[in-house]
Amino acid sequence: xxxxxxxxxxxxxxxxxxxxxxxxxxxxxxxxxxxxxxxxxxxxxxxxxxxxxxxxxxxxxxxxxxxxxxxxxxxxxxxxxxxxxxxxxxxxxxxxxxxxxxxxxxxxxxxxxxxxxx
Amino acid sequence: xxxxxxxxxxxxxxxxxxxxxxxxxxxxxxxxxxxxxxxxxxxxxxxxxxxxxxxxxxxxxxxxxxxxxxxxxxxxxxxxxxxxxxxxxxxxxxxxxxxxxxxxxxxxxxxxxxxxxxxxxxxxxxxxxxxxxxxxxxxxxxxxxxxxxxxxxxxxxxxxxxxxxxxxxxxxxxxxxxxxxxxxxxxxxxxxxxxxxxxxxxxxxxxxxxxxxxxxxxxxxxxxxxxxxxxxxxxxxxxxxxxxxxxxxxxxxxxxxxxxxxxxxxxxxxxxxxxxxxxxxxxxxxxxxxxxxxxxxxxxxxxxxxxxxxxxxxxxxxxxx
Numbered sequence: 001x002x003x004x005x006x007x008x009x010x011x012x013x014x015x016x017x018x019x020x021x022x023x024x025x026x027x028x029x030x031x032x033x034x035x036x037x038x039x040x041x042x043x044x045x046x047x048x049x050x051x052x053x054x055x056x057x058x059x060x061x062x063x064x065x066x067x068x069x070x071x072x073x074x075x076x077x078x079x080x081x082x083x084x085x086x087x088x089x090x091x092x093x094x095x096x097x098x099x100x101x102x103x104x105x106x107x108x109x110x111x112x113x114x115x116x117x118x
Numbered sequence: 119x120x121x122x123x124x125x126x127x128x129x130x131x132x133x134x135x136x137x138x139x140x141x142x143x144x145x146x147x148x149x150x151x152x153x154x155x156x157x158x159x160x161x162x163x164x165x166x167x168x169x170x171x172x173x174x175x176x177x178x179x180x181x182x183x184x185x186x187x188x189x190x191x192x193x194x195x196x197x198x199x200x201x202x203x204x205x206x207x208x209x210x211x212x213x214x215x216x217x218x219x220x221x222x223x224x225x226x227x228x229x230x231x232x233x234x235x236x237x238x239x240x241x242x243x244x245x246x247x248x249x250x251x252x253x254x255x256x257x258x259x260x261x262x263x264x265x266x267x268x269x270x271x272x273x274x275x276x277x278x279x280x281x282x283x284x285x286x287x288x289x290x291x292x293x294x295x296x297x298x299x300x301x302x303x304x305x306x307x308x309x310x311x312x313x314x315x316x317x318x319x320x321x322x323x324x325x326x327x328x329x330x331x332x333x334x335x336x337x338x339x340x341x342x343x344x345x346x347x348x349x350x351x352x353x354x355x356x357x358x359x360x361x362x363x364x365x366x367x368x369x370x371x372x373x374x375x376x377x378x379x380x381x382x383x384x385x386x387x388x389x390x391x392x393x394x395x396x397x398x399x400x401x402x403x404x405x406x407x408x409x410x411x412x413x414x415x416x417x418x419x420x421x422x423x424x425x426x427x428x429x430x431x432x433x434x435x436x437x438x439x
Contacts, residue, residue, distance in 0.1 A: 003184065033262040034168035037184055041161040045204050076335035078266040078357065079253030097253025097263075101204045 002057050003032060004040040006047075009058040012067045019089040022054040024112040029058045029068040030081025035098040039081050042101045046108070053112050085111050128228045129155045129200075130428050131421075132219060135235035135367070136201060137164020138410045139400025139417035141190035143233045146421035148197035152428060155227060156194070156201040157219060159367075163187025164237045165401070166410055170261060175410060186410075212374055212396050215431075230431055231424040234371065234383060234391070234398040235417060238364035238408075243275065247331030255337020256358050260284040263359075264291045270356035273298050273340060275328060281361040282310040288359065289319040296321045296355070298328060300345060323353075331358065366402045378404050389420035395431075397424050 002008060009015050009027065019025055028043060030036030043055040058065050060080055068074065071091060074082050079097030085107055086092065092111045095103070133143045136158030147154040161167060169183035178186065195201065206222035212232055220226045240258050242248060248256060257263040264287065272292045274285040277299035283306075285295050297314065302324045304311045314320050323342060329350065330341040340358060343350045368381045376384045376392040382404040389397045399416035401408045 003188075031262065032182070032184055033170070034259050035262045037163075037167045038161045042204060076254050078255055078336060079257050079263050095253070097257070102206075 002030075002040070002059055004057055005044050006040060007054070007056045009056050010062070011064045015058070015064070015067045018054060018056060019086055023088055024053040025056065025086040026053055026108070027056045027058055027068065027084045027086070028081045029065055029084070030060050033080070035079060036081040039083060039099055039104070042099070042104050045101070046104065050108055050112070052114055053108060087111060127226060129153045130229065131155075131231045131233060131424055132157060132217065132227055132229040133233045133235055134158075134207070134219070135164065135237055135400070135402070136160070136162045136191075136203060137235060137237045137400060137413065138166050138187070138190065139235035139237070139413040139420075140164070140233075141187070141194050142414045142417035143235060143399065143421040143424075144194035144199040144201070145190065145197060146418055147233075147425060148194060148199035150421075150425050151198075152425055154199045155229070156199060157205055157207065157221075157227070158201065158203045159205060159207065159236075160203070161187075162191045162201060162203055165239075165364075168259075169410075172410065183410075207370060210370065210374065212371075212393050215395070217395065230428055231395045231397065233389075233417070233420050233424055234368075234375070234396065234402060235400045235413075235420075236367040236370075236402045237413075238366045238401040240360075241362045241365050243328055243360060243362065245329055245331070247333075247337075251331050251333060251337040251358075254335065255333060255356065256331060256360065258360055260288050260359055264288050267292045267357045269293055271354075272296070272357035272359065273328075273353070273355050274359045274361065275299075276361040276363070277301060277304040277306060278361065278363060279306045279310050280363075282306045282314045284359060284361055285320055286310075286313050286317055289317055292319070292357070294319055294321065296323055296353075298323045298326050298342060300327050301325065328358070364401070364408075368402050380404075387419075388423040389416055390423060395424075395427055 073091045073094040077096035083095045130152040131147050131154045133140045133156045136156050144156045166183040166187045208220045208222045210219045217232045218228045268291045271294040273296045275298050325346045326344050328340045329343045332339045339354045342353050366381050383398040385403050397420040399420040400413035
């Protein structure tokens with residue numbers, strides 16, 4: 001069980017539903033360990049600032065997390081959490097292991113940039 | 119004429135850092151009705167959240183570092199302490215009566231006292247390829263990433279208790295663990311050294327260090343340099359776990375408060391630094407034993423001393439008026 005305030009994804013079906021209903025999604029797939037906890041904390045902190053992004057987590061040891069573990073983008077990853085950024089259901093970026101707030105923000109700003117209507 | 123102080127951003131005390139020392143200071147100060155702000159560059163709980171199980175914190179039989187951190191945070195908040203996490207400090211001015219701290223977003227906070235509880239962080243090798251292969255073969259946490267190395271050959275860098283104990287625990291997964299250490303002796307306790315030496319899966323390369331990490335999508339080899347002969351060798355490996363100790367997070371205080379040659383803050387028995395009204399506690403100070411309990415103890419002393427200082431300053435101001 002992940003003790004975070006993020007939306008928990010419990011199944012592959014729920015994962016697919018969230019991707020279909022949200023344009024921009026960040027999923028942190030990890031455990032309650034030292035490399036993962038800071039990334040959950042960063043996501044919780046950024047939820048208010050990035051209202052156009054859906055922030056979620058998923059337990060790495062949940063068998064249903066094959067939807068993350070089997071992604072071609074995570075081949076070669078050997079450090080949790082696996083953090084996946086989806087745009088319109090497609091993976092646009094994936095990172096392995098702990099990240100800083102600046103690193104996460106840089107990805108969110110680049111991949112999920114909001115277009116301003118003139 | 120005096121410059122008008124921005125009352126909204128002024129606190130009696132600002133605590134820099136939100137690990138066990140920072141949260142303890144927050145609890146004590148807020149409970150004493152001292153207006154307190156904790157400015158924390160990382161996650162609340164600091165290095166404490168790195169501990170999966172704490173069995174020797176008095177009064178608590180068994181708890182994870184994450185849970186203990188959350189309880190401390192909740193306690194501090196319940197007394198009215200404010201906590202800002204994942205901030206970045208741009209500049210600070212700690213001499214003079216009013217201390218000021220400016221964040222990277224331009225916000226400035228001022229206070230009468232400051233307690234520094236910035237703790238420490240894992241030391242990295244800082245060599246070529248280390249950033250590239252973090253999470254792709256290089257790890258700093260055996261319990262997090264050990265299972266990715268099942269059936270693989272790995273190296274462990276370091277010679278302290280963490281390095282040797284984690285090397286032994288990694289033999290549950292890896293077929294071979296090579297410990298690379300810069301000296302020909304270990305800083306670890308004898309029992310940890312014996313256990314590692316008696317493990318048939320563990321080999322040693324001593325008087326040596328890693329100077330580069332190589333690979334394509336993931337780590338494939340390391341360059342090992344013998345520190346006696348200067349000779350280098352390419353060593354094939356699937357993973358590298360690095361446990362080479364901690365360094366204090368005190369870079370921002372260099373030439374502001376007095377540090378020793380290891381960058382640790384020098385304090386007196388009241389946890390006071392060389393600057394009036396500036397205290398320090400926890401892993402960032404010069405001391406022998408670094409435990410959650412000692413951080414909590416230091417921070418209690420610092421908070422009580424800071425409370426007394428604030429009280430006396432206010433009294434003095436009142437008498438002057």
